[in-house]
Amino acid sequence: MVKYDYSYQLADNQGDSRVASNQYIIAHDTGNDNNQGPDSAQNEAAYMRNNWTVAYTQAIAGHDRVYIVGSPGYVAYGAGSPANERSPYQIELAHYADPALARSAYVNYVNSIRDYAAKYGIPLVLDGPDNGIKSHKWVSDNLWGDHQDPYGYLSRIGISKAQFAADLANGIGASNKPVDNTGGAKQVDFNAFNGSRPLDGSIGILWVTKPGGAVVYSKPGTGNKTKDYKQQASGWLVTRVEGNYYQIATNQWLAASDIVARIYADNWTGATVVLTRDLYPTPTPQSHVGLGSKPLPKGSQWLVGEYKDGHINIGGWVSTKDVQVI
Known part of the structure; x- marks a missing residue:
């Protein structure tokens, strides 16, 4: 459950008085690498309240709470027109140098978006x-x-766009879904999508996000639609990728526009790893200066954002010698 803090909410005579239409929730990050300490979100909320005539959003997600600034349901000044008028809730993700705090803030970010998406339909x-x-x-x-946020910062803390989409759609740590087999395609549960490297010769996992389901193609190409659909929120093992199409079984392909996917490549990107010892991640692969006030614990699991020079980025850089793929 998200803890909401209203200490920095705008007064009744501040902020836009127009009611927003319930079309979008807009996800931002603060973009402020000069403010990455433990009080990052609180600092951003205080600054936003004092400068609301320039720009403001409804919320800022921090590691231990979400600060409400603008009034949810009303227009805010976070993304320009017409996006502001269509968005009853816009939220910023605060930056943290400590990977553990960054991860906690991300969890609050996702859960708050889900809260207000449910509220506004x-x-x-x-x-x-x-x-x-x-x-x-x-x-x-x-x-x-x-603006290009929040994907640059999410990548830095080890969260891909596919991961973000799946966490929004299903919740972080969502419960398992029943597993079955259909036409040779291997369905997987959400926990497998979120945290396990697939076996049996598959090269990745995909998750159907299109409302109403994803049409199945007999082979890559828009002219090869079948009458079959894969249900929204179902997950499948991927055996091949060709252009913008993902194969899940013989003569069964799904279009990239209908799914999110995690493909496991030789460069580690997209894999989930477990730490084999306590360690401090570093700001670059070559650095020997650790980030954070305490080490990441042995046994903790992290999503890999990128690989470089024998190191992987999990929100900071660690050696591949200190992790195992799971």
Whole structure:
């Protein structure tokens, strides 16, 4: 459960008085690497309240709570027009140098988005063409602006866009779904999608995100649709990728536009790892200066954002010698 803190909420005579339409929730990050300490979110909330005439959102997600600034349900000044008018809830993800605090803030970020999506009846679909959860990047690409958040910062802390979409759609640590086999395709549960490296010769896992389900293609190409669909929120092992299509069984392919996928490659990206010892991650692969006030514990699990020079980025860099893929 998210703890909401209203200490920095705008007064009744502050902020926009227009009611927003319930179309989008917009996901931002603060973009402020000069403010990455334990009080990062509180600092951002205080600054936003004092400068609301310039810009503000409804919320800032921190490691231990979510600060409410603008009033949910009303227009805020976070993404420009017309996105502001369509968004009853916009939320910033605060930056943290400590990977553990960054992860805790991410959990609050996702859970708060899910809370307000339920409140306003907004679909838990990330960056789709219709109503749903929109990144600030989506707003820039489709409506107005040049902001690219939050994907750069999410990648830094080990969260891919696919992971973010799955966590929004299903919740972090969602319970297992029943497993069955259909036409040779191997269905997987959410825990497998979220944290396990697949076996049996598969190269990754995908999760169907399209409302109403994803059409099955007999082979790659828009002219090869079948009458079969895979249900929204079902997960499947991937055996091959060709262009924008993912094979899940013989003569069964799904389009990239209908799914999110995690493909396990030789470069480690997208894998989940467990630490084999307590350690401090570093800001670069070559650095010997550890990040954070305490080490990441042995046995903790992390999603890999990228690989470079024998090191992987899990929100900070660690040697591949100190982890195991799971």
